Amino acid sequence: MASAGVVNIRRDVDDKFYRYKMPILVTKIEGRGNGIKTVLSNMSDVARALSRPPSYPAKYFGGELGALTSMDEPNDKYIVNGAHDNARLRDLLDGFIDKFVLCGSCKNPETDLFLTKTEDIFRDCKACGAQTGVDMRQKLTTWIIRNPPKRTKKKKTAENAENAGEGKEGEDGDKGGEGSDDDEFTKRIKAEAAELPTAEQAAASGVAGLSLDDEGSDEGGDSPLEALTLWIEENKSKDDGAGLTPQTIMDKTAELGIEGKHKTVQTLVESLFTENVMTELKKYMPVFQKAIGSEDEKNQRNQKSLLGGLERLVGVNYPQLVPVVPKILMEFYQNDVLEEDIIVQWGTHVSKKYVGKDVSKKVRKAAEPMLKWFEEAEDEESE
Ligand SMILES: [Zn+2]
Structure with a gap:
C-alpha cells in the first residue's frame, strides 16, 4: 500500500547494518467528529516483517489506547477508532514488538509464538533457542489465545516445564474424578473452552465488510x-x-x-x-x-x-x-x-x-x- 521507508525492528538499535527491518508504520486519520478514525495503512506489511498476524498489533493498539479496532482481514483494512498520533502508534508498536516479538533472552526478533496446553504464550527463538514466556497480564493475550498463531506447534520443552508432573492422566479417563484437584480440572476445562469458537472469533471470521459506522446496529x-x-x-x-x-x-x-x-x-x-x-x-x-x-x-x-x-x-x-x-x-x-x-x-x-x-x-x-x-x-x- 503506502510506500515508506524501512526501520530497524528494534528502533533502539542505531545500526544501519542491523539485519532485521520492517516498513515504518504508516497511519492516516480519516473522517471527522464521532466517525473519526485512524487507518493503519500498512499494518499487514509491518506484521509480515514481524511474522505476526496483523490483527495482533492492531488489537494491541486498541487495547493500549482504549479504542475500538475494526479489522477486515480479507480486504486488508485495519482501523483504530479515534484520532491517534502516528508517533504514538509507532511507540506503541515498539511496545508490542518488545512484549510479543523479541526473544525475552537475546532480544532477537526471529521468534514464533506458541501456546502451551495451559494457555500460556511463549516466544520460541530461532536465534538462541530460548523459549520465553509472554506476560499473561497483557490484555492482548486473550486475543491471542482466542486467535492462536497459525503455525502453533506445541513445544515439548516449555510444556513440560509448565506442567511438570502431568502425564499421569489419560486423555479421556478420569470419568469419576469428582475429587480431582483443581489444577487438573482447570486444565481440562481450559482445553475444552479453547476448542469452542468464541463470540469474538465468530465475529472475526465474519468480519468482512464490518465498518465502524454500522457498529451497534445489530x-x-x-x-x-x-x-x-x-x-x-x-x-x-x-x-x-x-x-x-x-x-x-x-x-x-x-x-x-x-x-x-x-x-x-x-x-x-x-x-x-x-x-x-x-x-x-x-x-x-x-x-x-x-x-x-x-x-x-x-x-x-x-x-x-x-x-x-x-x-x-x-x-x-x-x-x-x-x-x-x-x-x-x-x-x-x-x-x-x-x-x-x-x-x-x-x-x-x-x-x-x-x-x-x-x-x-x-x-x-x-x-x-x-x-x-x-x-x-x-x-x-x-x-
Ligand atoms: Zn533468543
Missing part, C-alpha cells in the same frame, strides 16, 4: 461489547473500582447503544465479576435488574444470556467458583433477576452454546442444590 457486532469489556477492565483496576457503579455501567451501555441487549448481559456477567462475586453481586445487582427488562420475551432471552455468562465466568475464568453457583443463582433469584422456570430449564438441559459440554455439565451439577430447593418448595406448596 447484536452481531461485537465491538461495542469489546469496548464495554475494556472499559470495565480499566475501571476495575482504577481506585479499587470506584468508577464502576450501577449508574456509570448503565450509562456506558446506553452510550454504546447496547443497553438491554442479551449479549450485553452476558458480557457484564463475564467482565464485572471476579472471585469476589458474592460482594460484587450486591453492588451490581441493580444493573442486572434493569438489563433484564420487563418485556417478556426479552426478559427470558436476557436471563438465558446471563446464565450463559455465568457458565463462562465459573467454567472458564474462575473454576474455583463452581461450588458457589447455587449461591449466585439464589442471589439473582431473590432479586427478581432470574425466574424459577428459567433456572430449572437451564439447569436440566446441558448446552454447548457457551462452554464445552463437560464444563456445561459440571456447572449444572453444581447448581443441583438450587434445583432441589425449588422442587422441595413446590412439594411444600402442594401439600
Whole structure:
C-alpha cells in the first residue's frame, strides 16, 4: 500500500547494518467528529516483517489506547477508532514488538509464538533457542489465545516445564474424578473452552465488510461489547473500582447503544465479576435488574444470556467458583433477576452454546442444590 521507508525492528538499535527491518508504520486519520478514525495503512506489511498476524498489533493498539479496532482481514483494512498520533502508534508498536516479538533472552526478533496446553504464550527463538514466556497480564493475550498463531506447534520443552508432573492422566479417563484437584480440572476445562469458537472469533471470521459506522446496529457486532469489556477492565483496576457503579455501567451501555441487549448481559456477567462475586453481586445487582427488562420475551432471552455468562465466568475464568453457583443463582433469584422456570430449564438441559459440554455439565451439577430447593418448595406448596 503506502510506500515508506524501512526501520530497524528494534528502533533502539542505531545500526544501519542491523539485519532485521520492517516498513515504518504508516497511519492516516480519516473522517471527522464521532466517525473519526485512524487507518493503519500498512499494518499487514509491518506484521509480515514481524511474522505476526496483523490483527495482533492492531488489537494491541486498541487495547493500549482504549479504542475500538475494526479489522477486515480479507480486504486488508485495519482501523483504530479515534484520532491517534502516528508517533504514538509507532511507540506503541515498539511496545508490542518488545512484549510479543523479541526473544525475552537475546532480544532477537526471529521468534514464533506458541501456546502451551495451559494457555500460556511463549516466544520460541530461532536465534538462541530460548523459549520465553509472554506476560499473561497483557490484555492482548486473550486475543491471542482466542486467535492462536497459525503455525502453533506445541513445544515439548516449555510444556513440560509448565506442567511438570502431568502425564499421569489419560486423555479421556478420569470419568469419576469428582475429587480431582483443581489444577487438573482447570486444565481440562481450559482445553475444552479453547476448542469452542468464541463470540469474538465468530465475529472475526465474519468480519468482512464490518465498518465502524454500522457498529451497534445489530447484536452481531461485537465491538461495542469489546469496548464495554475494556472499559470495565480499566475501571476495575482504577481506585479499587470506584468508577464502576450501577449508574456509570448503565450509562456506558446506553452510550454504546447496547443497553438491554442479551449479549450485553452476558458480557457484564463475564467482565464485572471476579472471585469476589458474592460482594460484587450486591453492588451490581441493580444493573442486572434493569438489563433484564420487563418485556417478556426479552426478559427470558436476557436471563438465558446471563446464565450463559455465568457458565463462562465459573467454567472458564474462575473454576474455583463452581461450588458457589447455587449461591449466585439464589442471589439473582431473590432479586427478581432470574425466574424459577428459567433456572430449572437451564439447569436440566446441558448446552454447548457457551462452554464445552463437560464444563456445561459440571456447572449444572453444581447448581443441583438450587434445583432441589425449588422442587422441595413446590412439594411444600402442594401439600
Ligand atoms: Zn533468543
